[in-house]
Amino acid sequence: MVTKAGHSTQGAARSPLAWWRRQSLRFRLTATASAALAVALALAASLLVGVLGRALMQSTDTVAYQRAREVVALADDERLPDPIAVTDGTIVQVVDAQGRITHVTPGADRLVPLADPRSAARESSGDRGRMVDGDAFGIPGPLRVVVLRADHGRTVIAARPFKDVADSLTTTIHMLVIGTPMLLVLLGAASWLIIGRTLRPIAALRRGAAEVSAAARARRLPVPEARDEVHELATTLNDMLARLEAADASQRALISDAAHELRSPLASIRLQLEVALGHPDGQDWRETAEGVLEDTLRLSRLAEGLLTLARLDERRRPARWQPVDLGELVGATAGRYDGGVVTVTAAEPAVVDGDAMDLSRVLVNLIDNAVRHAAAKVSVELRSARAQAVITVTDDGPGIPEADRERVFNRFTRLDGARSRDDGGAGLGLAIVRETVRAHRGSVHLEDASPGLRAVIHLPLSPDPS
Template identity: 45%
Template sequence: MDVASPLDGVQRSIDALKASLLTALPFVVALVAMVAWFVVGRALQPVEAMRRQVESITANTMHRRVPEPRTSDEISRLAHTMNAMLDRLETSVEQQRQFVADASHELRSPIATIRAELEVALRSADRADWPRVAEGVLEEESRLEALVADLLLLASVDEQDLLHDANPVDVRATTMAEAARSRRVAVTVLPGGAAFVVGRPDQLARVIGNLLDNAARFAHDTIDVSIATDGRTVRVAVDDDGPGIAPADRQRVFERFTRLDQSRARDGGGAGLGLALAKGIVERHRGLIRIDDSPLSGARVIVELPAVRP
């Protein structure tokens, strides 16, 4: 009896503790859950604000940005990344809208010219010079066809991997073939050896052709083409003795539908897509294109492409 008495007291203490814990445990769990809910909610408030803002952004409200917390944690970096993504999306949307507007204008112009010529001729059908009218319509139709072809090529350059079916291409042979085409100003290809790059022959020919057409549009009477390679890079330089391009415009001329002041007349140029196409194709071939001063006093367009062995 003397030994059992202390054990009874210990057992009663344990029973009392169990009862207390069983009573208090639900309240403790509830308190911890409330604290966790409050802390997590506060921590995720910036994420919820970002979600609401992103949900409200549409094609017409691309200028909106998500709030960036004034911290240096992961949420702040996430907000910064999302805003950078929205910047790129806004730029892309604006470029697409501008492209559609410019393309619509360019397509509308030859159609309006064709319609005007035909309406004028029909008003005096018995006295109209129909062969001349037909020539004018065919000329505008050719310009319209060329514009549509350029727009389709631009779309394909943007979407396709031009190096998927690429092969070694002799840039000098391609340039010689393009230089042989009839232009207002004769093209001189300076002597040199073969220079090979990996690419699509038709697309590289289009680059050279566009550069020569652009030079012929503004040259007075001289266009020189030089081709050189150091084993790592093939460098093509197209020089003309025209008015040149001001340094401030040397990036802008590669934008789509860009015409400088001296080329605004439609009789002297195309739709302003030639250099944009050349830039797109060159960059898809992992090359660079830029404009410099020419020793002939005009413009020098330089194309650099990775060289390969034949």
């Protein structure tokens, strides 16, 4: 049993529009161009036949009118010869007031007028003639007849054969009927070839895209030489592939580095537990638990850092977008550190738009790094300059060589000095700092403090600090 919905679906699938949409772009473009061309050729052929027919008819009427005017002039001057001498094939009859034919051209009928003189004269309008069937007068084909009045009630009838003109029009129509479809087929075939050549770069793009796979990530789509829309499309797609390749490489590097970093604490936990289980009597379980806890905390910090980076990669703008008072944030963060190692040298009023928790994490990471490497003190400063808030965290430690100051912002990057420390971390702190600052439309860099190192953050001030 077929439902009404089924009928509707089948009807839609069988509709001409659905069939048209399933056809190739080349077929649709060629069919559309051919249809438009067919309409244009049909209109042009109709216009040609119409204009040619009117031109030939007007030319025939003009010649007949001129001959009639000449005969009228001769009749008015009483110099009309009999027969009337006409050399261009025009048939002329002169009819008197009683309806009798008095003068004719050689071979013309002297008994029956080619047109009723009275009615024809009333209907006559200048040089425009009327169509008369010549078979009734023994003349093959139609005639174009012009009727003019002369003096003394006489009427001059001039007629020209229209058969040759009609035959010319018929021949023209036959040629158009035969030639127009042939021309349409020829132009349709040319359109098919031209459109095919035009779409060839797109087909090359499709084949190139089909060959791109995970095993061949460095492939690029072919770019046509022509500086057209297809060239721009290919360039844009290649740029997209380059970005995807870079993101894929970054992701693979992150996974590889994360796996490498996870291996050490997991191996340490496993070793401690295996030793404790293998020698339970002589094992200090408290010391084992503390060692396992330390490695577990290291894993926890690593997982938290990876989750933070993943969240920053997913969105470039913080989810909790609100005004943040950096003066309060700097003071509260610096106040968490005991012993007077961290001091706030200046904290000008500055309000930015962003996520207070993320910005607090940035300060904590920078201050933690500074405290870890400082010899005696760490200073934090906040100032406003050129519609930007500038935060600096300075320590008096050994610093970082200039060649490495940019590299330390990469993920899982640790210098030899940091690697030698047990609390050196996994190398994600500065990477989180940079990604967070970029998400807040800011920038961060490291510079020499002589002695020590200075981290400088630039953040755009909120346009509406209220």
